Structures are given as structure tokens and as C-alpha cells.
Amino acid sequence: MADGIDFNEETARMLERTYQTPDVLGQRSRFHQLLGLRPGDRVLDIGVGPGLLARELGETVGENGKLSGIDQSEAMLAMTRKRCADLEHADFTMADACELPYPDASFDAVVSTQVYEYVADMPRALAEAARVLVPGGRIQILDTDWDSAVWSTRHPERMRKVMDAWDDHLHDAHLPTTLAPLLEAAGFSVYLREVIPLVNPTFQKNCYSYGISAAIRGFVAGRRGVDEDEARAWREEFRSLDQAGAYFFSLNRYVFAGIKL
Ligand SMILES: C[S@@+](CC[C@H](N)C(=O)[O-])C[C@H]1O[C@@H](n2cnc3c(N)ncnc32)[C@H](O)[C@@H]1O
Structure with a gap:
């Protein structure tokens, strides 16, 4: 259950940095390509965040x-x-994903990347997305399931504890497993399920896992029995693994797309 991330100015700057790393640039480019948007289309981005996808x-x-x-x-x-x-x-516009401030049938396409996993009432959020789309309009969603993370460590128990605490930053840490039936129930025909993997063979500033591990460290300290020292040691291990040439991280992004019937 999400009770934690405050999307304030500091988080905005952290996300902006992390989402400009080459691996996230690649993710955005693939997502954009799959969407097949055309000049003249009307598109809605739900949960714009730092606006990197919106700009594109x-x-x-x-x-x-x-x-x-x-x-x-x-x-x-x-x-x-x-x-x-x-x-x-x-x-x-400032608004909630469950209450979109637009008339019916306003858009040809709706996108939402890494937002719905924070939303408590997904049937309502998807009903709203369907309402603002024209018949035949498309929705395309990207979310993560952190169970797909593969992260090198010599301390698997500590890793499990930290990742369990990190799951608390989302309302539904496993949304990809139920998203297709939720979309069908909201009146979409799902035509695409795709995985975009992120892979970091090193722990360097310009990679996704470097930035997100700092956010994880800050979030988990003081939760589910993880204290400040343990959270710091969890992240410090990545530096030593990297120096030993033994660092590895990968995580899957899941893309779903549906057409409004
Ligand atoms: C992890 S960021 C992703 C931002 C952006 N979509 C991207 O992929 O770069 C999540 C964003 O969703 C927004 N958000 C979370 N819950 C929301 C809700 N119920 N309605 C509108 N925005 C929401 C947050 O404020 C934040 O900007």
C-alpha cells in the first residue's frame, strides 16, 4: 500500500535525472514507437511527472x-x-487519474507510464480513461513489477527485506499481473503486451539503478525493520560489487495497449 513517495521538488529533480539516463531514454523511445502516434492526434498523458515523455x-x-x-x-x-x-x-492541469477534467471522447490516445501502480481505484481510473477516448481510441500503459528485479548481492536476506519495504511505495506493486483483465473490464480490447528490459552491467551515475537505488535507500530506512545503517550498507554494496566487476541489475517494464471498443 502506497504511503510514502512525496512527489515534491526534490523527487521531481531526482526523477528528471534518472529518467534521462540512456536506459530510460531507450524505454521511452520504444514506448513512443509502439504508440504509433500521428501528427494531428489528440493525446492525453496521465501523470506527466517531469514531462519528458509529454514533450516527445x-x-x-x-x-x-x-x-x-x-x-x-x-x-x-x-x-x-x-x-x-x-x-x-x-x-x-492538476487533477487525479480517477477524475479526468475533460469531456467524453476528447482524445485519440491516452498514455500513462508508471502512474497506475500508485492508484488505489483502478476500475475507476480505467473507466475515466475510456470515457475521454473516442471509440477506436487507444490506451497505452507502462508499469513495473519489482519482482522482476535481478540485482547482484552477497546478502540475499537483506536484499529481500529492502525490496519488500520498497514495494510499499506503490499501491499495487504487481499491477502488470492484473492489468489486462482490468482493461478488458473497462471496455478495452487488449492488443499488446510487451516487456522492455532495463539492464545495467555497471553501477555508474548515468544508469537507472544508480539513481533509483538512492531513492530506495531513502524510502526504506525506518520501514519494515530496515534501519538507516542497513539501508546505507545495502546501497554501498553496489559500489564494491562494481569495483570487483561483479555488479548486475535488470528490471522489466511491462507495456499494455488496448483499443476502446
Ligand atoms: C513515477 S512518476 C512517473 C512520471 C511520468 N509518467 C514518467 O514516466 O516519466 C509518477 C507520477 O504519477 C503522479 N501520480 C501518482 N498518482 C497519481 C494520481 N492518482 N493522479 C494523477 N497523478 C498521479 C505523480 O505525481 C508522479 O508525477
């Missing part, structure tokens, strides 16, 4: 299209508005 979507749909984005965090919206300031066909 806005450029693809162009000035004859429309880009809308929502987020429940003012810090995230501020970052996205700045990033997309020159896109006159873009608008960004």
Missing part, C-alpha cells in the same frame, strides 16, 4: 494536434510546464 508526444502530434497532461503534484506540473513552454498546443 507533443512534438509528434504537432501544432495541428493536441497534447494534454495531468498530474496530482504541483512540483511535477511546474517542471512539465517549463519543459513544454514553447508547445502552444499543450496544456497541463
Whole structure:
């Protein structure tokens, strides 16, 4: 159950850095390619975060299209508005994924990446996404299941404890396992299920696991019996594994897409 991540200015800066690493750039590029957006399309990004995907979507749909984005965090919206300031066909609004501030049938495509795993009422969120799409419109979603993480360690018990505590940052840490039936129940026909793997063979500043492990360390300290020293030691181990040439990290992103019937 999510009771933790505060999407404030500091988190916004951390996400912006981490989401500009080459592995996340590759993830975004594949997601964008799968979406097959065209100039002139009207697209909604639910939970824009730092706005890196939104910016790319806005450029693809162009000035004859429309880009809308929502987020429940003012810090995230501020970052996205700045990033997309020159896109006159873009608008960004503070709103919840379960209450979209748009009329029925406003969009040709809806996307949401790493947001629905934080949402408590998924049937309602997907009903809202379906409502704002035109018939035949598409939804494309990306979420993570941290059970797919493979992370080198000489302390498997500590790793398990830390990852169990990290699961608490999400409302549903295993959303990919139920997303397809949830989409079907909301009136979508699911036509795509794809995995995008992230792989880091080293522990360096420009890789995803470097940044996210700092966020994990900060989040888990003081939860589920993990204390500050244990959280620090958990992350420090990655430096020593890296120096020994023994570091490895991988994590799967799951993409689902559906068409509104
Ligand atoms: C991990 S970030 C992902 C941001 C962005 N989609 C990306 O992939 O770069 C999660 C974002 O979802 C937003 N969020 C979480 N729950 C939300 C909700 N119920 N409604 C709207 N936004 C939400 C957060 O404020 C945050 O900006």
C-alpha cells in the first residue's frame, strides 16, 4: 500500500535525472514507437511527472494536434510546464487519474507510464480513461513489477527485506499481473503486451539503478525493520560489487495497449 513517495521538488529533480539516463531514454523511445502516434492526434498523458515523455508526444502530434497532461503534484506540473513552454498546443492541469477534467471522447490516445501502480481505484481510473477516448481510441500503459528485479548481492536476506519495504511505495506493486483483465473490464480490447528490459552491467551515475537505488535507500530506512545503517550498507554494496566487476541489475517494464471498443 502506497504511503510514502512525496512527489515534491526534490523527487521531481531526482526523477528528471534518472529518467534521462540512456536506459530510460531507450524505454521511452520504444514506448513512443509502439504508440504509433500521428501528427494531428489528440493525446492525453496521465501523470506527466517531469514531462519528458509529454514533450516527445507533443512534438509528434504537432501544432495541428493536441497534447494534454495531468498530474496530482504541483512540483511535477511546474517542471512539465517549463519543459513544454514553447508547445502552444499543450496544456497541463492538476487533477487525479480517477477524475479526468475533460469531456467524453476528447482524445485519440491516452498514455500513462508508471502512474497506475500508485492508484488505489483502478476500475475507476480505467473507466475515466475510456470515457475521454473516442471509440477506436487507444490506451497505452507502462508499469513495473519489482519482482522482476535481478540485482547482484552477497546478502540475499537483506536484499529481500529492502525490496519488500520498497514495494510499499506503490499501491499495487504487481499491477502488470492484473492489468489486462482490468482493461478488458473497462471496455478495452487488449492488443499488446510487451516487456522492455532495463539492464545495467555497471553501477555508474548515468544508469537507472544508480539513481533509483538512492531513492530506495531513502524510502526504506525506518520501514519494515530496515534501519538507516542497513539501508546505507545495502546501497554501498553496489559500489564494491562494481569495483570487483561483479555488479548486475535488470528490471522489466511491462507495456499494455488496448483499443476502446
Ligand atoms: C513515477 S512518476 C512517473 C512520471 C511520468 N509518467 C514518467 O514516466 O516519466 C509518477 C507520477 O504519477 C503522479 N501520480 C501518482 N498518482 C497519481 C494520481 N492518482 N493522479 C494523477 N497523478 C498521479 C505523480 O505525481 C508522479 O508525477
